[in-house]
Amino acid sequence: MKTIRVFVSSPGDVRTERTIADRLIRLTAEELGIPVSVQYSNLLRGQEFSQFPDGSLEADSSELILCPYFWEYQRFSPELGYQDQMPNTAQFDLVICILWSRLGTKLHPRFQMPDGTEPQSGTDYEIAWAIAQRAKTPGRPELH
Secondary structure (H helix, E strand, O other), X not given: OEEEXXXXXXXXXXXXXXXXXXXXXXXXXXXXXOOEEHHHHOOOOOOOOEEOOOOOOOOOOOOEEEEEEEHHHOOOOOOOOHHHHXXXXXXXXXXXXXXXXXXXXXXXXXXXXXXXXXXXXXXXXXXXXXXXXXXXOXXXXXXX
């Protein structure tokens, strides 16, 4: 099964837009008949399976599955800080950045940009790593 991983970067001042992005991702997937993994998006708390548009829970191995990742919706281990559990955007196929008036919170100094400098915010970090990966593997991740 081909997995399409989508990372949505969205600081706290764009909650409404984040919800709209989630709806659009799901509507597009439904229109194209592509299942969406609720394990990745974790919007449906407690459900750890992939549900397909027809309601089934399994799919042919040749199918696509869309895995949106909104880190704001994730359940993080209390033993680790949430920043230590954020995935690197370079691991995704598509990175969507929703921005308005702020760029998120400052990260711990142990987080470094691809050039070794300290990021100004979590959003700065997410975008920089997606751009750095795209330079290594043209076309992946797509950045919007």
